[in-house]
Amino acid sequence: MAKVTGKVFDVSLFKRLLFYTNPYKLTLYFVAIAAILLSVFAIARPILLKITVDDYILTKDKHGLLIYVLFMLGFLILEVIFQFLFVFYANWLGQSIIKDIRQKLFNHMLNFKMAYYDKSSVGRLVTRAVSDIETIASIFSQGLFVIIADLLKMLVVMGVMLWMSWKLSLIVFAILPLIIYATRVFQKAMKSAFEEVRAQISNLNSFVQERVTGMKIVQLFSREETEYKNFKSINEKHKQGWLKTVWYNSIFFPIPELANAVAVGLVVWYGGLMAATSDTVDVGEILAFIMMIGMLFRPLRQIADKFNTLQMGMVAAGRVFSILDTESKIEDDGKLSSIDIKGNITFKDVHFSYVEDEEVLHGISFEVKQGQTVAIVGATGAGKSTIINLLNRFYEIDSGTIYIDDINIEEVKLAALRAKIAVVLQDVFMFADTILNNITLENPAITRETVIKAAKQIGVHDFIMSLPNNYDYNVKERGGMLSSGQRQLISFLRAYVTNPRILILDEATSSVDSYSEQLIQNATDTITKGRTSIVIAHRLATIKKADTIIVMDAGNIVEQGSHTELLQIEKGYYRNLYEVQFIQQETA
Structure with missing residues (x-):
């Protein structure tokens, strides 16, 4: 399994994931542009609201009010359209990428030595090929681009706040460090928690797969009660792993809501005093700030939530790439891609061991004539089945040579040999x-x-x-x-x-x-x-x-x-x- 590196975000792993976006560059660029436009459309609404209140509602200009309401409606429609395109193509990109990774992983697994499967749990491999890879899709569909879009929106909102009123902006910004610090702590805690969750999911899948496959043995030896107790234990660990993430979420998520309420209260109090005693703040600005505070603080909570998704996807990516990085295949360096053999077989001083230094064939030699x-x-x-495994090159011999019609089988392509x-x-x-x-x-x-x-x-x-x-x-x-x-x-x-x-x-x-x-x-x-x-x-x-x-x-x-x-x-x-x-x- 992937190890906890202590990093909130593994840049090298992410760069490796980005490699799989190369065939879908146009879609990637479109999603990025849509994220930028969404931040523009979103900030247009509070600006239009300020102008509408100050210039048309307070002045009772009905014609201008109608025009600006239509402007607001137009920007809202554009935001909805681009939000749809953004969500659809971000998900499309994610599914396309994991389709490619899953195909590469399965092809890689098809060429593993039998020794790899001798030591590996089928349930864990199934988890990697199905569940973990599906989690990787969320990096693009729910994590990365949503985080980028939210960050852009926050930067634009902060700029507009300073443009409208630096005094009210300072009140809002003074609360931001608390949320940012809480978000940072939350992200680190969730990184470790999600590692544990993925490990427990893998254990659960492996246990269920083995017991379902071997159900006849379980029932023949009356192991139902014992296996049920074992399952309860593993299931409890799985639940505890998830509860840890729930605990962190329960602690963190009220913080942005509380900060949002405090910021709104302070803006209304201070802005109201300034509007009542001087002309430095308008009513429209106060309303715009109330709207923008939500646009600033809510993405912080969402970013933390989406960062959880991103981290879970990164953990899954690490586990999948650990299999892709596994070098456990028979070297297929033979130059003969087609052979017309008669069927003579020769084993010459063949030594072999499944485990290093534990030899199971001690220099055997024999000949089988055609027919x-x-x-x-x-x-x-005694080593009987080992002989046929070596003839098919399911395993590599330690030393010696195996011939078919005086041709060393290592000189023949695996597909041609096994055909x-x-x-x-x-x-x-x-x-x-x-x-x-x-x-x-x-x-x-x-x-x-x-x-x-x-x-x-x-x-x-x-x-x-x-x-x-x-x-x-x-x-x-x-x-x-x-x-x-x-x-x-x-x-x-x-x-x-x-x-x-x-x-x-x-x-x-x-x-x-x-x-x-x-x-x-x-x-x-x-x-x-x-x-x-x-x-x-x-x-x-x-x-x-x-x-x-x-x-x-x-x-x-x-x-x-x-x-x-x-x-x-x-x-x-x-x-x-x-x-x-x-x-x-x-x-x-």
């Missing part, structure tokens, strides 16, 4: 969309006809046609309308339609029923035919059919060979694994 099916087995944490590799995971993620879109992922190169043909080839067409709206069936969030076996079948089809040269199956049949397993096994036989395949599985049938089995333990390859060859190793790791686990499956 071969290789199974990787081993206990949980040749398809992965079917155990935990299938599906979007809240139709089955067709979940298969094609809206790739225009993959037509409905292609999908249907592929579905028939791997034996899942009948299953899809049995669903309401078949290929247009909406699976809802995370594919909740389908069973785990059905989601697996969709993931197989998703991989198959991309026509990959290398196929990876990461424990894709470990949690499905026997009927779905048979369908998946048939699908596996179809989609692995003629392709280089890496299979991470516990199912005996898949492993026995593999050309080569790589046995891993604690980040090392301890055995390698065919099913028959590995069973012949006395006291071998694979043989022991087979006897303990696989024989149980055969006799089950």
Whole structure:
């Protein structure tokens, strides 16, 4: 999160925000001009009021009175028109800027390493991309330009006051330092308060997102009461954060109103005495001063209020820019943007660690020939899934080299590399969309006809046609309308339609029923035919059919060979694994 810098206004951060106004310079200039004109139109009313009272009401000039009333009406109409244009285009500018920032942020997040997401809360990232960015818009729509307009209005009002009567002006100005000092203290207090508010909002979003996502676990283990208590605690902190801002507002906002009342009273008292005893002050001036005092003091309160908005937007901007400044992406410096591979894979002395100095792969080396099916087995944490993560370059290796057809994968553009590799995971993620879109992922190169043909080839067409709206069936969030076996079948089809040269199956049949397993096994036989395949599985049938089995333990390859060859190793790791686990499956 952004840190409290102690500054009421972070100029460097604001300059960075202004960079995003470059495509909208004309709108920016118009809003600035409208702010200037609004101050002119506003001050015209008290001046016209003074002239109307002194020159036409007191002299009973009906014709002149009508003319000046029409003048006042005209300036009022102009003020309303420009106020509308000012508000509309200031908001339009704010929304346009955050649209650009949000797009840049999302694109930046799309290219983060998987390691970044391993350590980051989804709820916090969602808060940054949605709530925080929306708050940035208020800098332009409710903060910056409103403050500028109010400051201009105050400067013009002070000039007109001095022009009319310097004595009455000094009475009003004598009260200003009190309000300015109170405003300054208020702004500093609110800066810290809003930091806390944004932090609590982020915590709340993160907590709710995780519990809603994991609601099944919460209910399975009867954690409802515990999680409710935890939520109450976080919600209370969120409330206290907001109450701190309410407390500061409650203290500050009566001060300008009190100052306004005192200033009006003093002007009426002193101006009335001068009007009654001499001709140095006119009645029209007193009325104009009463109107201008409100125009001078009210913006001070509004400026403080809008400064709160500005500060909250700046805090949000700091948090968003902290993500934009995060360098956590795989270097995509490869020069090969298109490759026609056969499917040979070579790992050569590959070392890797998720956490520095905690190596999980200890210099592994192996080869997979074109068209071969290789199974990787081993206990949980042995490094099986890490291998496929490295092949797809989701993580950077510490040392060593990975080749595809004698080409170092670091020499290939990420998009080109991953276009040749398809992965079917155990935990299938599906979007809240139709089955067709979940298969094609809206790739225009993959037509409905292609999908249907592929579905028939791997034996899942009948299953899809049995669903309401078949290929247009909406699976809802995370594919909740389908069973785990059905989601697996969709993931197989998703991989198959991309026509990959290398196929990876990461424990894709470990949690499905026997009927779905048979369908998946048939699908596996179809989609692995003629392709280089890496299979991470516990199912005996898949492993026995593999050309080569790589046995891993604690980040090392301890055995390698065919099913028959590995069973012949006395006291071998694979043989022991087979006897303990696989024989149980055969006799089950």
